[in-house]
Amino acid sequence: MALKDDVLKIFSPDLRRLLGKIPLEFDKLLEIRLRVNGPLIVIEDNEEYMIDSDGGICTCIDKAYIVTARDIRETMALVSDYSVYAYEDDIRQGFITIKGGHRVGIAGKIVLEGAVIRTIQYISFMNIRLAHQIKGCADKVMPYIFEKGRICHTLIVSPPCCGKTTLLRDMIRQVSEREKGMSIGVVDERSEIAACYLGVPQNDLGIRADVLDGCPKAKGMLMLLRSMSPQLIAVDEIGSREDMEAIEYVIHCGCKLLATVHGNSVDDLMQKPVLGKLVKARIFERYIVLSNREEIGHIEAVYNAFGSNLFFN
Numbered sequence: 001m002a003l004k005d006d007v008l009k010i011f012s013p014d015l016r017r018l019l020g021k022i023p024l025e026f027d028k029l030l031e032i033r034l035r036v037n038g039p040l041i042v043i044e045d046n047e048e049y050m051i052d053s054d055g056g057i058c059t060c061i062d063k064a065y066i067v068t069a070r071d072i073r074e075t076m077a078l079v080s081d082y083s084v085y086a087y088e089d090d091i092r093q094g095f096i097t098i099k100g101g102h103r104v105g106i107a108g109k110i111v112l113e114g115a116v117i118r119t120i121q122y123i124s125f126m127n128i129r130l131a132h133q134i135k136g137c138a139d140k141v142m143p144y145i146f147e148k149g150r151i152c153h154t155l156i157v158s159p160p161c162c163g164k165t166t167l168l169r170d171m172i173r174q175v176s177e178r179e180k181g182m183s184i185g186v187v188d189e190r191s192e193i194a195a196c197y198l199g200v201p202q203n204d205l206g207i208r209a210d211v212l213d214g215c216p217k218a219k220g221m222l223m224l225l226r227s228m229s230p231q232l233i234a235v236d237e238i239g240s241r242e243d244m245e246a247i248e249y250v251i252h253c254g255c256k257l258l259a260t261v262h263g264n265s266v267d268d269l270m271q272k273p274v275l276g277k278l279v280k281a282r283i284f285e286r287y288i289v290l291s292n293r294e295e296i297g298h299i300e301a302v303y304n305a306f307g308s309n310l311f312f313n
Helices: 002-008 012-018 069-079 086-095 164-177 219-225 240-254 266-270 271-282
Strands: 028-036 041-044 047-051 093-096 103-113 116-129 154-158 186-187 211-212 233-235 256-262 286-291 296-302
Touching: 002 012, 012 069, 012 296, 028 069, 041 296, 069 116, 086 093, 093 233, 154 164, 154 233, 154 240, 154 266, 164 211, 164 233, 164 256, 186 219, 211 219, 219 233, 240 256, 240 271
Parallel strands: 154 256, 154 286, 186 211, 186 233, 233 256
Antiparallel strands: 028 041, 028 116, 041 047, 093 103, 103 116, 286 296
């Protein structure tokens, strides 16, 4: 009920009324999609549903509630506490993180200043991604990321929306809270791991985690090494050349690494010019491969650096 109440209060009165009636489990909702002149859509357990004007589920767009420009305008005002200017930096990034760690993605007309995004105007599309911390979801993989009592450099490989950030979050928490836990530096570029609100993590990352919120990954990794003396650094969705260079520096400094990347398999990673180099060099000692084949976050395999599958469910 707390989740439902926290989320509903950011919507316009009409949307709040409809979403309060939907015959779905609110705790399982992943996204609520608003598109001006488009149907109100919610996503639960990777299934998409349109919502009608009575708060029920419908399959025909003719019966669906059509989101208006006023709905989006009023929702945006509530998301930003009626002060859009106070959230200019967030808007430039394309999302606002609200209390509870929920992320509101926005799209509209991009205003450029040279090659730099200055702001987004005429916001006409919103994607409210509900944060769900699932404590214990990493239980199955934790025994595989340690070898002879030490944690391994680990990369989570997953297609989009298959639970990689949720798994990473719980791995951080569990490593942080072990009896002989480690000091962990978290670079949370898109505010999805810790989901900080006014600087305070809304998700539980354990007692030994320090967070750089909204910081680019490559810069953040180096900043943490210099300022917080982490034993392990955790980052989400690596990919750029700068990320790879920072990862090599982190590892050569003796710091351990937990990271995620988009992909369907380790073979996929081999095809990426920069990341493939790290895979071939056996920088990562463990690869956790996820899918949504049976459920979101399904563990397909846990490979070591030599390609042997260590996990048999």
